[in-house]
Amino acid sequence: MLKGLEIRKNNLEGKLKTVLKDIEEKKDTGINFKEMGVDHLFVDESHKFKNLTFTTRHNRVAGLGNMAGSQKALNMLFAVRTLQERFNSDLCVTFLSGTPISNSLTEMYLLFKYLRPKEMERQHIENFDGWAAVFARKTTDFEFSVTNEIIAKERFRHFIKVPELALFYNEVTDYKTARHINLDKPDLNETLVNIPPTPEQSVFIKNLMQFAKTGNGELIGRGRLTPEEDKGRMLIATNYAKKMAADMRMVDDWKYGDHPDNKINTAARKIAEIYNNTQPHKGTQIVFSDIGTPKPDRFNIYDTLKEKLVRDFHMPATEVTFIHDWTDRKKPELFRKMNRGEIRILLGSTEKAGTGLNVQERVVAMHHLDIPWKPSELEQRNGRGARQGNRIAKEHYGNQVQNYVYAVEQSLDNYKFNLLKNKQTFISQMKNSELNVRTIDEGAVDEKSGMNFSEYIAILSGDTSLLEKSKLEKKVAVMESLKHSHFRELTRNKHQLEKLQNDYTSTEKTLGKLSADAAVYKDRLQMTKEGAKANLIQLDGTAGRDSEAIGKHIIQLYQNWKPQTGQHEEKIGHLYGFQLYIRRQQDTYEENGLFEYRYSNSFYAKRQAEGIKYTYNKGVPNTDNPKLAARHFLNALDRVEHLKERYERNLSDLKTELPMIEKLTTKPFTKESELRELKTELANLERQIAIKIQENQLKQHQPNEPDEKQTPVIKLGEHQTNGHSVKETVVAASVSERPRSRVRL
Template identity: 60%
Template sequence: RNGFSEWLEEQSPQFKERLTTMYNRKFNCFVRPKYDGSHQTFPDLNLKGLASRGIKSVYPSQMDCVWMLKQNGGGICDHEVGTGKTLIMCIAAHEMKRLKLAHKPMIIGLKANVAEIAATYQAAYPNARILYASEKDFSTANRVRFFNNIKNNDYDCVIMSHDQFGKIPQSPELQQRILQAELDTVEENLEVLRQQGKNVSRAMLKGLEKRKHNLEAKLEKVEHAIKSRTDDVVDFKQMGIDHIFIDESHQFKNLTFNTRHDRVAGLGNSEGSQKALNMLFAIRTIQERTGRDLGATFLSGTTISNSLTELYLLFKYLRPKELERQDIRCFDAWAAIFAKKTTDFEFNVTNNVVQKERFRYFIKVPELAAFYNEITDYRTAEDVGVDRPNKNEILHHIPPTPEQEDFIQKLMQFAKTGDATLLGRLPLSETEEKAKMLIATDYARKMALDMRMIDPHYEDHPDNKASHCAKMIAEYYQKYDAQKGTQFVFSDLGTYQPGDGWNVYSEIKRKLTEDYGIPPSEVRFIQECKTDKARKAVIDAMNAGTVRVLFGSTSMLGTGVNAQKRCVAIHHLDTPWVRHEVA
């Protein structure tokens, strides 16, 4: 980069001017219009129906976002939690259908709140033809009939969960084209690295060769699917979906990407997930049908969770033609323009200082922000004017027990030496040796919650987290007993599994019932609810005050659970490590 700057200084003024013009035309040419949606009337919208669900009116921010989506044919709704993204989805989908901007829109959401989305749509548009997928529709016996139902009918909107969407077959011909393009990029990277010879690490070469092998295996599978395809298989392309709204879109952030960067922290897994790749196939199907970018709307309060690469992947999903115009065909080309890699000193898990290379900064931020903002509506709760109570956060500092202090010393020694016998386990295998710090981190998380997470033979202790939490829950229980005040307890570790031995949920419940006299029927675990009906019954019981304490994980209890009517306290036993689970 420094060499380029020195070279540029030596060039003629005419050349510099030509280069500046070229740069501005490619990257410095995006201006976000002012999307004012106040003139929209939404003729089919039933405000009385929405009032029955506690929605009094459409916010100006929602009108503006809907107008942007209609104008652009999709985009990103980057609105904070609780600012009305569900209604934006429903109105935008119906408006696109009404104005023939889309013929058959689809909405997908988390299993926990997709029923809420469908109910909101039905309340807003009681005369709309909605196809809401039930669990029975996606059983093996009914799936083919259901897919044909989507294909052969002119629905106003199709609504389903992320998991159900993942079961829809994608066009094998399109899969073949995308996978072949990814393979071509990998082979190009391999050729460049081989030409560099000694300057390339074995790990980098090995990683690309493994990726090439995986892509070839996927291509072979797709080619077999093309040859053996039968006429009764309906794929996403044949269904005629031409716009897709993805609620909680950060769930699809782990999309595959190609890079030559080796040993650079924080990039994430370049292999990506099948779930995200499946979404890419669907969005590319729509983009090929419309002949333009977008074709999808991403809705999330945390569009970027924990990696710089996620911003590039948003553009890879939604703006492939624009990236192509900018001559950006892979992550490395994008990072060379908009990101800066540096080496700095950091603390590791054992509190030692180590050198780490990572992409730490965005550069050319005005151009990058303009490119993002052109298709994005960003709002905070303050922008929208949502009246929310201030959080009263209390951090409880609990000193480690003697057993925890002893284990911390062993854990630090293990992280330095790799001697697994210190932790009471067999010596590490070659594969485990490479993941030594991950193993240490996993042990540290479990140890911090309760020593019995590591070994059930450890004794209970009056000063551990379970004891402190039970005492705190009991105090709130007694304080708000007259109001039937309820409490939530979150923990992503030590969750309840029937017949799976010791867990922190059951331990705290035992203390509440045995030590504080709370009836067992008033303490429930969300994992006990195996059906939507059972889940609804527990939520209703919390709102009624007949269940007073509800345990659950972030994913199961943190989304789509409207059981807060009597809530007086929320307890977190551990802290999620991903931003969207904290937000």
């Protein structure tokens, strides 16, 4: 660590000297960002600035991206920090992006670095290593070294404390999907088209497996690998597997020929079928492929597919086009022609056709001839057809767009597609705060180093156990989510039950007081000859029953009464066994952004010291009419019967609701046994996979010396896989008879 930090320090010192020299020699004076008076930055398509530099001691760990970063991202960081330091807060910038996390949760650290420096400092997360120590866990995959030995390669593929990470992320995120804002756009009807390998592909798959084991490039028609090339053997193998799955002629167009059931022919038949079925509405289709792009005088997927559509399925050549033939200046014409149905088939790559392609008016189907590396790339592709403004899909095809993903069995297609969908699922859940799992496994394939050897061999050999494992993990995750929701609901019901029980006790107690008050009021109430309620109020300081005089006295008290020191209320009279009070209260008002306090008087009546206080018109008498003011307290006491009836209804409702909620608090999780069975099945499958992988490793690692006696030693260990403890067999190396002091691994 120390050596690495010293090297980095020297490199940074060198860069700093270069920058200072450039500043000194600069002739022109430009605008200084600090002097521009900018208060807030809005950064659209912010994911383009995610290649930010960061420091880590894990410089040998795969999948971390470019630690050096780009100058563009560094400039953005300087601008953001300038504003954050000026206002001394984690504010001043808004990032806007449809794909803020495009591939891995490690990208979240850079978002936090941009947007939450003070909060990260508060949590003592001062660099990537601090963040990774809290939220990520390194795992070890196995690959071959230049000397043909199996070596361990580390990568961050497991993420832990996921709900806390999601909460941290959602503190600064506002995420809206089409579903949230009821955006009128078509649904995707996704179909995974499984294609059996052709005989040539089956042979090549075996050769690929041998190449991955031995590094013999002649097996795949590449020639011997240089030592430098052998370091990236798994990346070469992964790329050849991708080419092989697309079309064998991508590997060697002289050696291999066309096959009626390969991926291009399968896709061409489906495209032609949809073309003919949607002829009345001139439905359009988009075909995506990032490999086999148009190249003159060389075999490529684009020209081959177009030739088949025109020659074999009799489509007009003018109705099939490549995105590569349209410059930015010509693209508006392409948009018009596709939206009018003059061009019916468009072939493009994710980079050129995945964004900024507004041809959605007539799109009825999309076809993916290869699987991209990142979930965000697949999402960008899908967004070309499942887009607001798709008129034909809405009016004639049930507001659905068909989405075909073509995958060759025993290739990496299925695995990559499944991995992408899993990643996309937890990225979406992260955005939506819907994650219930505590750990996530991102898988072991990436763009820069290919795939880990063990899983690569398992998939190419036709062993579908890994895919089954992935499906089981998904089922377990769904079940765990349901269980989590069930117990969350139980907790909520228990809190509700406790609240209702408290409410019942409180309501019963209040009703008892109301009933006693109502009985006293009813017993003492007197009526006048006219049948009205007699106002027998007696106020301190007044004599007689003249309503005018009583009313004026009440109004005068309301307007002028001030309490004695240390008091805030005073008894002023009685009526029908109830004591009458005046009190002073403090109210807060806001005016022009300033708060000020005002005092006002109000009246209430109560029968006992701990009794219920009865008010009318919030305790404020009618100051315009003394006769109405005189009946203020009588009106307050009249409310006792109404309040009693209301509390009786509330108590009746609580009596009905309590048994129902009590029953819900004891409701068991009905799928507990099913979840237990799935976990057991998953643990067994993981154990089988671990044994298979170790058997493959052992075959590669057997000592060859004939004079040594082989004595395998087997030791049982335990490891954690996706949160489940799994017993696995670890096969130790053979031990030589002589010399006894030496053990070869």
